[in-house]
Amino acid sequence: xxxxxxxxxxxxxxxxxxxxxxxxxxxxxxxxxxxxxxxxxxxxxxxxxxxxxxxxxxxxxxxxxxxxxxxxxxxxxxxxxxxxxxxxxxxxxxxxxxxxxxxxxxxxxxxxxxxxxxxxxxxxxxxxxxxxxxxxxxxxxxxxxxxxxxxxxxxxxxxxxxxxxxxxxxxxxxxxxxxxxxxxxxxxxxxxxxxxxxxxxxxxxxxxxxxxxxxxxxxxxxxxxxxxxxxxxxxxxxxxxxxxxxxxxxxxxxxxxxxxxxxxxxxxxxxxxxxxxxxxxxxxxxxxxxxxxxxxxxxxxxxxxxxxxxxxxxxxxxxxxxxxxxxxxxxxxxxxxxxxxxxxxxxxxxxxxxxxxxxxxxxxxxxxxxxxxxxxxxxxxxxxxxxxxxxxxxxxxxxxxxxxxxxxxxxxxx
Amino acid sequence: xxxxxxxxxxxxxxxxxxxxxxxxxxxxxxxxxxxxxxxxxxxxxxxxxxxxxxxxxxxxxxxxxxxxxxxxxxxxxxxxxxxxxxxxxxxxxxxxxxxxxxxxxxxxxxxxxxxxxxxxxxxxxxxxxxxxxxxxxxxxxxxxxxxxxxxxxxxxxxxxxxxxxxxxxxxxxxxxxxxxxxxxxxxxxxxxxxxxxxxxxxxxxxxxxxxxxxxxxxxxxxxxxxxxxxxxxxxxxxxxxxxxxxxxxxxxxxxxxxxxxxxxxxxxxxxxxxxxxxxxxxxxxxxxxxxxxxxxxxxxxxxxxxxxxxxxxxxxxxxxxxxxxxxxxxxxxxxxxxxxxxxxxxxxxxxxxxxxxxxxxxxxxxxxxxxxxxxxxxxxxxxxxxxxxxxxxxxxxxxxxxxxxxxxxxxxxxxxxxxxxxxxxxxxxxxxxxxxxxxxxxxxxxxxxxxxxxxxxxxxxxxxxxxxxxx
Numbered sequence: 001x002x003x004x005x006x007x008x009x010x011x012x013x014x015x016x017x018x019x020x021x022x023x024x025x026x027x028x029x030x031x032x033x034x035x036x037x038x039x040x041x042x043x044x045x046x047x048x049x050x051x052x053x054x055x056x057x058x059x060x061x062x063x064x065x066x067x068x069x070x071x072x073x074x075x076x077x078x079x080x081x082x083x084x085x086x087x088x089x090x091x092x093x094x095x096x097x098x099x100x101x102x103x104x105x106x107x108x109x110x111x112x113x114x115x116x117x118x119x120x121x122x123x124x125x126x127x128x129x130x131x132x133x134x135x136x137x138x139x140x141x142x143x144x145x146x147x148x149x150x151x152x153x154x155x156x157x158x159x160x161x162x163x164x165x166x167x168x169x170x171x172x173x174x175x176x177x178x179x180x181x182x183x184x185x186x187x188x189x190x191x192x193x194x195x196x197x198x199x200x201x202x203x204x205x206x207x208x209x210x211x212x213x214x215x216x217x218x219x220x221x222x223x224x225x226x227x228x229x230x231x232x233x234x235x236x237x238x239x240x241x242x243x244x245x246x247x248x249x250x251x252x253x254x255x256x257x258x259x260x261x262x263x264x265x266x267x268x269x270x271x272x273x274x275x276x277x278x279x280x281x282x283x284x285x286x287x288x289x290x291x292x293x294x295x296x297x298x299x300x301x302x303x304x305x306x307x308x309x310x311x312x313x314x315x316x317x318x319x320x321x322x323x324x325x326x327x328x329x330x331x332x333x334x335x336x337x338x339x340x341x342x343x344x345x346x347x348x349x350x351x352x353x354x355x356x357x358x359x360x361x362x363x364x365x366x367x368x369x370x371x372x373x374x375x376x377x378x379x380x381x382x383x384x385x386x387x388x389x390x391x392x393x394x395x396x397x398x399x400x401x402x403x404x405x406x407x408x409x410x411x412x413x414x
Numbered sequence: 415x416x417x418x419x420x421x422x423x424x425x426x427x428x429x430x431x432x433x434x435x436x437x438x439x440x441x442x443x444x445x446x447x448x449x450x451x452x453x454x455x456x457x458x459x460x461x462x463x464x465x466x467x468x469x470x471x472x473x474x475x476x477x478x479x480x481x482x483x484x485x486x487x488x489x490x491x492x493x494x495x496x497x498x499x500x501x502x503x504x505x506x507x508x509x510x511x512x513x514x515x516x517x518x519x520x521x522x523x524x525x526x527x528x529x530x531x532x533x534x535x536x537x538x539x540x541x542x543x544x545x546x547x548x549x550x551x552x553x554x555x556x557x558x559x560x561x562x563x564x565x566x567x568x569x570x571x572x573x574x575x576x577x578x579x580x581x582x583x584x585x586x587x588x589x590x591x592x593x594x595x596x597x598x599x600x601x602x603x604x605x606x607x608x609x610x611x612x613x614x615x616x617x618x619x620x621x622x623x624x625x626x627x628x629x630x631x632x633x634x635x636x637x638x639x640x641x642x643x644x645x646x647x648x649x650x651x652x653x654x655x656x657x658x659x660x661x662x663x664x665x666x667x668x669x670x671x672x673x674x675x676x677x678x679x680x681x682x683x684x685x686x687x688x689x690x691x692x693x694x695x696x697x698x699x700x701x702x703x704x705x706x707x708x709x710x711x712x713x714x715x716x717x718x719x720x721x722x723x724x725x726x727x728x729x730x731x732x733x734x735x736x737x738x739x740x741x742x743x744x745x746x747x748x749x750x751x752x753x754x755x756x757x758x759x760x761x762x763x764x765x766x767x768x769x770x771x772x773x774x775x776x777x778x779x780x781x782x783x784x785x786x787x788x789x790x791x792x793x794x795x796x797x798x799x800x801x802x803x804x805x806x807x808x809x810x811x812x813x814x815x816x817x818x819x820x821x822x823x824x825x826x827x828x829x830x831x832x833x834x835x836x837x838x839x840x841x842x843x844x845x846x847x848x849x850x851x852x853x854x855x856x857x858x859x860x861x862x863x864x865x866x867x868x869x870x871x872x873x874x875x876x877x878x879x880x881x882x883x884x885x
Contacts, residue, residue, distance in 0.1 A: 072793025093445025239577025
């Protein structure tokens with residue numbers, strides 16, 4: 001159970017406070033309600049590039065890292081297709097420094113050409129290091145546009161290609177900031193050895209003077225129901241053939257989200273799961289096999305992916321996966337199977353309450369979904385899943401005409 | 415009078431404004447250093463030599479246990495890979511449970527249980543913990559070592575090796591250690607198809623007998639458990655376990671290059687090149703230099719505000735990140751500075767690496783830079799204590815490294831006493847600018863001419879650290 005208090009500033013900034021006096025530390029987490037899904041088609045990778053620029057100095061503070069380090073703090077950030085999240089951990093006695101730093105960059109950035117130039121290069125190197133220089137690193141650059149035709153999830157957070165990042169202009173940067181980085185589009189969570197009254201006073205001092213800005217109204221295209229099977233083959237310098245199967249599924253707040261999650265666990269969570277037992281241990285067709293959800297806020301994907309044992313054909317591998325998917329869509333899972341994955345979900349939720357930072361990030365994320373308290377009620381939704389609901393979901397999901405399948409072949413097998 | 419009156423108004427006015435408009439040009443005053451508190455574990459020894467440590471923490475309904483065998487570096491020689499195969503085989507079933515039944519039992523509880531040649535780990539919700547813990551002990555004590563599993567794991571290892579054939583990152587990891595320590599040193603040896611093919615199931619069984627044992631073993635419990643309960647469990651699981659007696663190996667010292675050299679490996683398909691600037695060091699944790707080295711490493715390459723990151727990433731945009739790490743421990747360890755760099759900027763990046771190291775060795779860091787590094791350490795030390803297992807980690811580190819009992823209680827105090835002169839002295843001693851090895855794995859065509867032109871002594875190797883003939 002993660003307790004919290006909640007208030008909203010006059011400019012629309014939502015603030016949550018989690019008091020935990022067992023630590024001398026504090027966390028300040030700010031979630032901006034903007035991700036790669038909010039980018040324009042010809043300017044992809046921008047939300048992430050922008051995250052880098054947020055460390056290039058703000059209007060009154062030339063260096064972000066140095067003053068924070070001086071008070072014993074650490075920070076980082078990440079961008080996803082849905083959100084951009086920034087966080088600071090520091091000794092609670094220095095909490096005000098975090099307010100000073102974060103409020104200044106919400107107020108305005110320095111917008112230096114030099115910083116833009118450098119971060120364009122850095123992001124291009126990140127693109128190479130994480131997507132091009134890793135075996136299978138570009139899978140999602142291929143799979144997304146296969147599975148999504150309308151929704152902006154069709155591009156990856158890093159962007160569609162390096163060229164669009166290289167072409168980013170200062171005017172684009174400023175416009176993006178105006179549109180998305182204002183109090184109305186953010187959720188702040190302060191946690192740790194803090195008191196709500198103290199946080200409220202600091203928030204009013206440092207954040208309330210920031211102009212509210214315009215509320216960004218998201219209006220993204222809905223991904224239409226898929227009606228035809230899609231398949232694509234790519235070859236690359238990779239060690240083993242691999243298969244990626246994507247199925248359409250509903251959004252994050254759908255009542256069946258937890259059913260999908262348990263379905264994926266029954267298929268591949270741990271070494272006693274169905275796909276692992278059948279395809280890896282018994283039939284020895286795969287050296288790795290996994291089923292999971294992309295977990296996106298808008299309509300997501302249910303993914304099954306595997307690396308084939310050398311000598312196994314793609315057709316045989318795919319047929320073996322379908323056989324398991326059809327089996328789980330034909331008959332209810334057993335009581336033991338369901339108990340097992342519910343136990344696992346409970347463990348994961350309990351273990352995730354360990355760290356202050358995790359708690360703060362989760363509160364912000366669930367608040368974005370509609371209510372931070374969803375974090376505390378999530379476990380009940382898992383307990384309420386029945387084998388009948390799993391069967392229904394499997395039947396709706398594992399349909400050939402709603403699948404997007406990527407064959408990823410080693411160059412020598414091409 | 416009037417004058418004074420106006421002044422008073424002005425003060426009021428200023429205050430009124432400042433309540434709304436904070437002065438953003440001034441950084442808030444830092445507070446006092448956080449108060450550090452951590453619990454010492456309950457420690458006792460089982461008759462067979464296992465040291466048991468228990469940290470009680472009832473905040474969440476979960477318990478974790480780990481078993482760790484302090485065997486030191488293991489020389490695998492021509493059988494390189496036998497220890498990792500042993501690790502795999504320990505998870506392939508026990509004499510009373512097939513792998514399938516074992517995995518099912520773990521899965522059913524939603525627990526995590528894993529074992530390897532150096533020990534094991536079990537964590538679970540409190541209500542399942544004792545069962546999960548006994549499963550871990552069963553895997554360590556009674557492995558069944560089926561031949562079919564061995565054949566499968568061996569073929570997977572061979573596939574993995576092959577799959578990394580052209581990965582610059584994997585090649586770099588292998589070659590850096592091989593060149594630094596030499597092939598005969600436990601840290602320098604690596605798996606090859608030949609070494610893997612030579613390993614038999616009997617080799618694995620022999621390694622098991624020799625290294626998986628209660629001798630030099632540390633068993634740690636952390637979480638929602640009482641020390642009495644932990645003790646009963648420890649005795650039930652391991653009390654009557656017997657095994658080989660381990661002694662910590664003493665290894666011959668390896669020297670650094672007489673003069674800084676550049677060793678390159680060509681990976682024509684590499685999108686980036688892996689640069690490592692490294693040298694061997696001797697730095698026991700109990701050394702009087704230890705805390706100063708931590709700070710020197712932090713200042714050079716500890717993160718986003720350190721010299722390497724600011725230079726190679728933020729100033730030049732050569733890389734996504736550049737860092738330094740300095741090891742410490744009972745045997746030789748390494749200092750190394752690393753980055754994945756654009757192929758065409760490798761020569762410039764090497765120059766910047768060496769320049770920053772040289773600056774550390776020749777110039778005193780400013781009081782401000784030193785203070786920042788100290789503050790960061792104070793913060794991260796406090797943050798690390800959020801993990802209730804940290805106290806147990808400290809206690810076992812004190813035992814293993816033969817440190818004074820108050821090592822971690824005085825850790826921050828000693829760190830805060832380090833001076834700029836200390837940082838300069840240890841940088842000179844441990845960061846080997848003049849006796850370093852620069853290993854670059856990447857697309858040599860794009861940087862070799864540049865490096866040679868700069869006058870570096872460049873040697874070429876294949877991806878298994880075998881020297882190529884000099885042209």
